Amino acid sequence: MLLEGKRALVTGASAGIGQAIAIGMAGAGADVAFNYDRGEEGAAATIAGIEAAGRRALAVRSDVADPDAAPAFVGAAQEAFGGVDVFVSNAGICPFHGFLDMPRETLERTMRVNLHGAYYMVQAAARRMVEQGGGGSIIAVSSISALVGGEFQTHYTPTKAGVLSLMQSAAVALGRHGIRCNALLPGTIATDINKDDLADEEKRRYMEGRVPLGRLGRAEDLAGPAVFLASDMAAYVTGASLLVDGGMFVNLQ
Template identity: 70%
Template sequence: MMLLHGKTMLVTGGSTGIGRAAAIEAARQGADVGINYVGDDAAADAVVAEIQAAGRKGFAFKADVADRASAPAFVARGVAELGKVDIFVSNAGICPFHAFLDMPAETFERTMDVNLHGAFYMVQAAANQMVAQGGGGAIVAVSSISALVGGEFQTHYTPTKAGVHSLMQSAAIALGRHGIRCNSVLPGTILTEINRDDLADADKRRRMEARIPLGRLGQPEDLAGPIVFLASDLARYVTGAALLVDGGAFVNLQ
């Protein structure tokens, strides 16, 4: 049984990493999928090709989520291409690692604009469409283990991920009366473009792997199943929740 049969999904930051994995798995589970992206056109086209290879409709919409006008535009494109919006995955994010004391204002503001403000406006636009349609819906935001712990070179990043987690909790209350469920996933260290340079240090990577009870860093595909679950009717009574997907890193204090 395909968990998302007959559903439609929109995903921000869908051309690489966690967004890409979620989009492709959703298509395999029966959903038509639209992705938003801001980078490489070829990468976005490749994701759409995989969605279509799974027998589903797919499209790519290029826009920077930091531009608030991109939110209603992406949702409108989703309705035009797919007919409706049942599931929305807010995934787009950046983390330009930097020390705290000399953090450039531009780096801080850009991280806030993409990770938190972008998530707010995208989720708001999707929620308005779901309310207008009737019938409820599911919103999943990609937060981070960084919503719960600190990072020396992430003082600009961790507040945004805590904000995304909090956004889902409050949106769950605001949208519950409309049958719209709002949840977040909190990835641990996942091998994506966002931390490729940081994990190029082999010694640091080995130290991080040693702290994880499952013995490895995560892959983007490790998030696809949890996101699909939260988007599906299997999670029909789950809202305002946060699902850690970190290989056990958070609970390992030894």
């Protein structure tokens, strides 16, 4: 029960990594509020998972690309739970597309959701933590794509590099308030975001072959690292980035 008594917020938690982190934090003792843009069934499953752990759940439907969604989400959690101790910026999209004919709207939407959305959400959570005192933990889900390139991800990789940089700068800006800011960098995690890409069996086998642990990641693989960074076990960890990729990044030979 590393998060017993804590109040955690997670964006984009109706499926995938966000859902796994939200339920994982509830299992570690936290009450959990989460945001989602679509997927009513998935949101209901997240609520059920949180409540099955014996914790309180709050679901708020909103689009992180809307700057006004951030204070509204944090405010709703404040009203329901009385405060914010942990914030996880997870919401993101990756519509794969080539570089030379990238539609303007695809680029701009990806930037608004992944980078601008993370910025506004983290800022709103930080403001609440500073106002209430007592510090807190902010975690942003970046990606191994912050460190490497991708032919069909020229719009996506800059946003994830930006999220990583945001956590580094926020760690400096918020350290005096006792707020720790860290980034998780997942490798290839099998979720809805890449299910079409991984439907190609040859590509899937290639990706699995690059991972020293011999398999692609599962959303649940991010829950433990997130709980650790949110907990007092990571009390002296800030500005850090944690790869959760089965060893893919170091397997370059």
